[in-house]
Amino acid sequence: MRDIKEFAVGEKARLSHLITLEDTRRFVELTGDDNPLHVDREWAERSAMKGIVTHGMLSASFLSTIIGKNLPGPGALWVSQNIEFLAPVRLNDKLEIEAEIVEIHVRQRLLKLRCQITNQRGRQVLTGECLVKLLAKPATAEAAPAAPPRGIIVTGASRGIGAAIARKLAADGAAVIVNYRRDAEAAASVCRQIADAGGQAWAIRADITDRAQVAAMVEEAQARAGGLYGLVNNASEPIAERDFAALEWDEVMAEFQSQVGSAFGCIKAILPHLQARKQGAIVNIGSIVADQAPPPTWIPYNIAKAGMHALTRNLAEVLGPGGIRINTVSPGMTDTALIADVPEKVRLLTQMHTPLRRLGSPEDVAGVVAFLMSEAARHVTGETLRVNGGKTLL
Amino acid sequence: MDTITIHNTIIEVMAAILDVSRDQIGDDASMDTIKAWDSLKHMKLVMTLEQEFGIEFDDQEVVDLLSLRLIELAVRAKVPA
Amino acid sequence: MSDLITPRVAAVSAALAARFPLLRKTVGARVDEFGPAWVERFEREIEVYFGSDQAAVERTVEGYGQFSIEAMMLQKRFTKTLSYAAMSYEEAVAEVYGNMDYMLGTYLPALLLSHYLWPHHYRQLLWVHDHFVPELRAVKAATFCDVGIGTGFYSKEILAAVPGIRGWGYDISDASILHTGRLLDRWGLSERYTLCRREVAAEVEGGFDAFVSVELLEHLESPPDFLAALRASVRVGAPGLITAALDAPNRDHIYLYRDMETVAAQLRGAGFAVVAEANFPAYIIQSNQETAPQAACFVVRAV
Structure with a gap:
């Protein structure tokens, strides 16, 4: 677990993910959101979106992955997040998820991150900003x-x-x-x-x-x-x-x-x-x-x-x-x-x-x-x- | 009076007053193990033992006669051998 | 038993068992005999009087245990001799009533618990509610006197059972006055009660509408004199509750009552008509060689 002082403005973390039908199925099972736009091909094709649009929060959830595992990683407490969905994400889109530190507040142990997700065509599908608190290391963990x-x-x-x-x-x-x-x-x-x-x-x-x-x-x-x-x-x-x-x-x-x-x-x-x-x-x-x-x-x-x-x-x-x-x-x-x-x-x-x-x-x-x-x-x-x-x- | 006679006499008195069979009065017999043995039965038991053995227990001794073993010790201390 | 027991009653039972092994089955026996209603009533009594003062509960259990054991020993001696080691009234005042430590630390707390833990006292309590309280309601009694208040228990019961009734409590013992005041404060009943550290008198114009005297007679050298004074303090037709202990050789019992008729005769002689009576023995005796203390209870009317 890193200390707050080890982070620097401009530090980035990235990951990639291919959005599959299985992802969508599990998301529906978890959240109950079976909006036909996400799950009914015929319905979606007849709609203005002309096809299945995957859940926005499914894509956004990979921000949690970056924050919890990489930036800042263990000890992260997600405090706030704003999101703008810029373009629909379709099945089998390959997403690049990126977060960058834009501010560090050492005393409050807070990091401000700029987030974005782009698809395989380089088009931004999501942007946002979040505040993440980095918890102090548990005393006993290292005092064994x-x-x-x-x-x-x-x-x-x-x-x-x-x-x-x-x-x-x-x-x-x-x-x-x-x-x-x-x-x-x-x-x-x-x-x-x-x-x-x-x-x-x-x-x-x-x-x-x-x-x-x-x-x-x-x-x-x-x-x-x-x-x-x-x-x-x-x-x-x-x-x-x-x-x-x-x-x-x-x-x-x-x-x-x-x-x-x-x-x-x-x-x-x-x-x-x-x-x-x-x-x-x-x-x-x-x-x-x-x-x-x-x-x-x-x-x-x-x-x-x-x-x-x-x-x-x-x-x-x-x-x-x-x-x-x-x-x-x-x-x-x-x-x-x-x-x-x-x-x-x-x-x-x-x-x-x-x-x-x-x-x-x-x-x-x-x-x-x-x-x-x-x-x-x-x-x-x-x-x-x-x-x-x-x-x-x- | 010898120890065995004292023991048997005590058992008989306990069986009669507490309304239990002799078999139900084991070596560890006490107010804990014999349900009917409450404070009222205790006083009857004490008075009958006094009568049977021709002895008298003082107030503190009465309160301490909480088990067969304690009764035996107390009676043996008062009855001439 | 364990399913029925409530926390405070259980605490009393545990304290008794720890300190007085001879008495460890007392609570269980009462539960078996009187059931959940007894438990509920006793729990409430402990809750109001002691609150969360566990130390006071334990001191009281200590007092009750000593008192009970002493009573058992005196009964054993009485069974053999059929006589009291009786005191004079002055001796009783000096040794018992005037002894504040003994009264507040042992005697009065023991009496309070004994209303629930001694089966004949509890049966008496139930009988009083069934036979005397209705009399108070029938005559619409607005005032009553309690003479020889002891713990104040019966004054409390009447004040609680008859809303609006006002009471005057008479006792010569500072400890009883103190204890009764404390008890009624805790039950929120003090406003309807006046404590009087003196002999009973006609304090209310025309006399009291009702009267109570529980287990006082056997503490007096001359019960008839007292009963006459009591009669003079109450109005004609006033219902009264009078109880006396029979065959009960307590330290401060001066007058040895052996039977109901002796008490009844004294009541009639003083100008009371017996309306109802009951005898509650502490236990059933099985032979002429045994004695058992009894509570002799009378509901009377002043004639």
């Missing part, structure tokens, strides 16, 4: 991004929701870094499952509360995956139930540091890689406790998860202009080791109070994380997607 790097770090991915996220992202084509702190065998097992399914993953040990270890993890991840695209802040300690009366502030801060501090540090560490390519995606794993009445004996966990939600909201505006998206996935009660100590009665009641009548699975959460990491969510940032079977409906 290069394939992003595929590396995604998932913290706490040796089991539970983290492992499910790692498996799902790998299945979707990511090169996954399975971060773990303690259980090397479990992390290796996740990598094996991914490899068996045809995906790519590496287990990297790092205590994500330690900045140096995080930096080393990111560097190794970059090297192994050949480029980093995203981060899932999933790691979370087991929930320690404490009555407020016995709770000390240090415990609250420790949990906050462990979750939010670590997520903050991992984002800082991976950011240069994402900013260099002006693209990337981050997902923070939040929790239903940030939306609904939080369990009173989970205070440190509740506050930390509320912090994860806040981290997303605060960073979406900061990171957005650099092409980096950040969102929260907020699971409800999900069937993992984290709820092993939750009494069966509480689990059953939670199910009965959930519109979808079941607890979530790690795979339920992983699917939504994968969506937010994908191109399909390219215009989604600062959002919280709740995966809780509808529990937060009211």
Whole structure:
């Protein structure tokens, strides 16, 4: 598609066409114009025209061909046309159709064309003038991004929701870094499952509360995956139930540091890689406790998860202009080791109070994380997607 | 009272109050799966269970007895083994 | 059920199901019983009162659910003990009527929904339209008093059903006054109504042409005293609607009515002749061990 500045006054385009009976038949079928002058030989011969005259607009329609295909071609929007029919066109006339640019208005993106059609005897059968607008090139058509790097770090991915996220992202084509702190065998097992399914993953040990270890993890991840695209802040300690009366502030801060501090540090560490390519995606794993009445004996966990939600909201505006998206996935009660100590009665009641009548699975959460990491969510940032079977409906 | 007796007694009471056959009360039986089980039948069910087992449910417990499994858990917690 | 349900009724049903699993079949049961006419009426009620304020709908459903569950628990206790944990009038004022948060946030919204969601309340509503409203038209009633307006629901029904009639609403509760004013504003009926935060009195020369007192008697320590005051406020021959709750152990029910005749006797004693009566139980009991709350309804005339 040419730019308006590429055209010049005096530029011409031409084409030829032989007007046949078949052209006339198709024109009648399309328009319904079965005026006997055009279609009834006997009638036409008895008329003042002494024979079939082909439809004027049939000839004129080839102006559309020139404008749409050649001058200006793709992106042309025909704005106005005047036509004077100077002589009848007969069956089997060979027409020369020509258009010439006579004016260009760059700011309005308008071209004025002079048009003419002559027959095989050089006689003008049609003249006219038109205005054609040249539309701007569609932004996305030429802005197709290069394939992003595929590396995604998932913290706490040796089991539970983290492992499910790692498996799902790998299945979707990511090169996954399975971060773990303690259980090397479990992390290796996740990598094996991914490899068996045809995906790519590496287990990297790092205590994500330690900045140096995080930096080393990111560097190794970059090297192994050949480029980093995203981060899932999933790691979370087991929930320690404490009555407020016995709770000390240090415990609250420790949990906050462990979750939010670590997520903050991992984002800082991976950011240069994402900013260099002006693209990337981050997902923070939040929790239903940030939306609904939080369990009173989970205070440190509740506050930390509320912090994860806040981290997303605060960073979406900061990171957005650099092409980096950040969102929260907020699971409800999900069937993992984290709820092993939750009494069966509480689990059953939670199910009965959930519109979808079941607890979530790690795979339920992983699917939504994968969506937010994908191109399909390219215009989604600062959002919280709740995966809780509808529990937060009211 | 042993678990099996508790289970069978609950099933019998549910069948009588909800007017369904014992076969229709599966392990996943709840207000969702048994059409007749509405709030009125629920109160009758609760009062009959209290009478049958010689126990009493408090208000919050009454509201939570939404399925066979939840009823079993609640009754087992109150009936001496 | 889904074919008949309209959007606002569906929203109430969904909110109930989400918050109170025990009550999730309520709307469906009413639809099965009362059909599309019920749905249409309830939809209109929700539409006028709540408009597009979904948050208010959800708060009201919360109030209704709590109120209903509480009523069920009290009924369960009453079935066993056959006595109320009755309050004195002063206690009732302090704990219930004077408690603005409870009245506006729980009690009154719950009552509004209960006119549709509790089957005996809805049957009562239909009966009132069939048996009382024609009486108003027969005597060409131009004025009426509503004593113990509660939500203002019955004043609204009468103002809407009898064009031109003017009403005076009496209640000692600020919340009821506020709520009724709000309800009538939204229905465009305020101009024909005067709100009175006091006991009923003969405000209209010669007495009111008609009167309404719905579920007030059981809230009073001495219903006969009240009925006498009411009689003094209305003209001879004035038709009236009086209802009372039987076997209903609500927190603020002071006078325990067990049967229709007790109410009827009090009405006659106060100078009212019973023209029509009906009893609407909340549910059918199947044995003597059970009790069910009932709405005792009377159309009377002042003699």
